[in-house]
Amino acid sequence: MVRPPCCDKVGVKKGPWTPEEDIILVSYIQEHGPGNWRSVPANTGLMRCSKSCRLRWTNYLRPGIKRGNFTPREEGIIIHLQAMLGNKWAAIASYLPQRTDNDIKNYWNTHLKKKIKKLQPAIGHNCTIPLDSTFPMHNYIQEKVTENPPLPNLCLHPSTYASSADNISKLLEVWTRSSSKSTEFTRDIQSDLSNQDGLDSFLLFENLVGDEREPSMDSEQHPPFSYLEKWLLEENSGSIERLMGMSSSANSAT
DNA sequence: AATGATGCCAACCGCCTCCAT
C-alpha cells in the first residue's frame, strides 16, 4: 500500500519560503524548540506541511549554518568522508556542523564530482580517493570524534545565524545576544576547523588525489577504529573489508 | 541587446527507519 504524500492536502503551500514565513517559523522554534514538526503548521498557521517546515529549519534557518564558498579543507573532508561512507550526506554533515547535508550534497553534485572525474584519468586507477589509515585525515577525524562526538541533528543555540533575509536577522538579534555560552562552543568548532594549519596542504583537493603517499600499515599497525569505521562495522558489516580492500588496492596502484 | 545553454541551489518526493500502540 502506498502512503499518500504528507503534503498532498489541499491548501498546503509549496515553493520558495517568504521572509514572513521564515519569521513565523523561527519565532515558533525559538519558543518551543525544534521537534514535533507535526504540530508546527497547526500552531503557527503556516500553510506548509511539517516536512517542509523541518527542511526549511534544518537547511536554512538553523543557527550556526555557514553558507557560501566551501574551503579547500571542507572540500577535503567531504571528499574523504564520501570515499569512506558513500553518499551518506547526513553522516558527512555531522562532521561539518556548519554545513547542512543538503548543502554538502549539492556541492558534491555540482562541484566535487566533476573535479574528481576530471582528475581520475590523471591518477590512473579506479579508486577515487586514497582510503588509507595513514592518511592524515583519518587521524584528524579520529581526533575530532574523540574530542567532540559526532553531532547528528546538531542543534546549536543561535550564534552565527546566517540568513539572507535581513528582517529575519533583525528579529533574531535578541535571540542571538542571549546565548553567549553556546556561541563559545560554536566558535570553538569553527576555530578548530580553521586552525589546523598543518593539515592544510593535505586537505587541499589536489593533494587528496595526489599519489605520493606513505606505504600502508599492516593490520597490526592500524590505529584504533575511528567512529566512522565503528559505524561502518556496526551498520554495514562487510563494508569495512570492502573499503580496506579499496585502500590496499589504491596503495598498490601507486 | 537578445537568446539559448549551462550552472546552481532551494525545495519537493518518495522510501526507509524508528517508535508508540
Place this chain on the structure above:
DNA sequence: GATGGAGGCGGTTGGCATCAT
C-alpha cells in the same frame, strides 16, 4: 509481532542566475 504515524534521508527537479554566442 503487526501496524501506523512521524521524522529522517537521499535522489531529483524546477526555476532563477549567469555565461556564451
